[in-house]
Amino acid sequence: MKKLRIGIIFGGRSGEHEVSVTSAASIFKHIDREKYDPVAIRIEKDGKWTLPDQPPTAMSAAEVIQQARASGAKAEAAGASDPALATLNLDAVFPILHGPYGEDGTVQGLLELANIPYVGPGVLASAAGMDKAVMKVLFAARGLPVCDWHGFVRRDWDRDRESVLTAIKKLGLPVFVKPANLGSSVGISKVKTPDELVPAIETALSFDRKVVVEAAVPDAREIECAVLGNDDPATSLPGEVIPSREFYDYEAKYLDEGSKTVIPADLPAATVAEVQRLSVEAFRAIDAAGLARVDFLLARGTGTIYLNEINTMPGFTTISMYSKMWEASGTSYRDLVDKLIQLALARHADKQTLKTSAL
Numbered sequence: 001m002k003k004l005r006i007g008i009i010f011g012g013r014s015g016e017h018e019v020s021v022t023s024a025a026s027i028f029k030h031i032d033r034e035k036y037d038p039v040a041i042r043i044e045k046d047g048k049w050t051l052p053d054q055p056p057t058a059m060s061a062a063e064v065i066q067q068a069r070a071s072g073a074k075a076e077a078a079g080a081s082d083p084a085l086a087t088l089n090l091d092a093v094f095p096i097l098h099g100p101y102g103e104d105g106t107v108q109g110l111l112e113l114a115n116i117p118y119v120g121p122g123v124l125a126s127a128a129g130m131d132k133a134v135m136k137v138l139f140a141a142r143g144l145p146v147c148d149w150h151g152f153v154r155r156d157w158d159r160d161r162e163s164v165l166t167a168i169k170k171l172g173l174p175v176f177v178k179p180a181n182l183g184s185s186v187g188i189s190k191v192k193t194p195d196e197l198v199p200a201i202e203t204a205l206s207f208d209r210k211v212v213v214e215a216a217v218p219d220a221r222e223i224e225c226a227v228l229g230n231d232d233p234a235t236s237l238p239g240e241v242i243p244s245r246e247f248y249d250y251e252a253k254y255l256d257e258g259s260k261t262v263i264p265a266d267l268p269a270a271t272v273a274e275v276q277r278l279s280v281e282a283f284r285a286i287d288a289a290g291l292a293r294v295d296f297l298l299a300r301g302t303g304t305i306y307l308n309e310i311n312t313m314p315g316f317t318t319i320s321m322y323s324k325m326w327e328a329s330g331t332s333y334r335d336l337v338d339k340l341i342q343l344a345l346a347r348h349a350d351k352q353t354l355k356t357s358a359l
């Protein structure tokens, strides 16, 4: 059987560039070479595309961040530059990009235009899953539990700050202030006192023109669930993250060794079933495909489950929550990569059967 050429697009312009490099390194290491021929396609932080001679090998985001800090600048990748996708003869693409300019529908749009099958959700679901305000509207429209929140754009803040503050006051304290379109907790603040609010909003506005403020879920456990499939997705056993810091911020995620994960999470059977049901609902609410990691906040006191967010291209190293939850549920990393590529091909094939005109 002819091997399929799979473009692995990694790196990217977002703050999650380093995580993406390590996700790609894991894919290169574990992809089934009997079936697939992976091709490295790297996007630098400035948006330049290159074809590196060597695939990435770093195994932790901390390693990539430390390398970048030590060199004082981004590493120059050797190889050809600005590949035209069409000349690479790819059978499919695995765009393992996290955050803006990759997880948000931009690369998905390029691949749609080029008619190349790709892993993960399409343009709309990717964009909706990236935008915390749009995501919440879609979740709420489907009756899914989200915490109280208020969203606004820079214009609202500049023109009528008092109205914005009045709306936020209704949420009480503490609140989480977040840029609508980012990831890895970048730009997020937990606000506990009224005087911290304005600086937190200004920080968030420096990362995005749209901001989401959420009522904090009290004493929250962080529960996650992995989803895999297209129209009839399967769910993994849920896992739990126990952050080393007050909340799961950037340091706790990538630099601090102290955060722990518990997989499977220690939850009553009924809660496991509810988390799995809500994960599929969240996946369908944005019309996702391929994969997603759905994150919950579980109030320890009341047991209430809140849907926090859906990630349509979650961290994908062998030690990432997504792959570890599947491993605990009986699917190996290697099989996961294989299934994701097959799901991409199936979705693309299905789309080819659609009429494109009335003629």
Ligand SMILES: Nc1ncnc2c1ncn2[C@@H]1O[C@H](COP(=O)(O)OP(=O)(O)O)[C@@H](O)[C@H]1O
Pocket (backbone or CB within 6 Å): 147, 176, 178, 182, 183, 184, 185, 186, 188, 214, 215, 216, 217, 218, 220, 222, 243, 247, 248, 249, 295, 297, 308, 309
């Ligand atoms: N409403 C909330 N209540 C309690 N903790 C929250 C809330 N929103 C965010 N957090 C904390 O902040 C972290 C990052 O927020 P999240 O919305 O998941 O952003 P990101 O997309 O950057 O991961 C969460 O993992 C959690 O620790």
Ligand SMILES: [Mg+2]
Pocket (backbone or CB within 6 Å): 184, 185, 295, 309
């Ligand atoms: Mg998160």
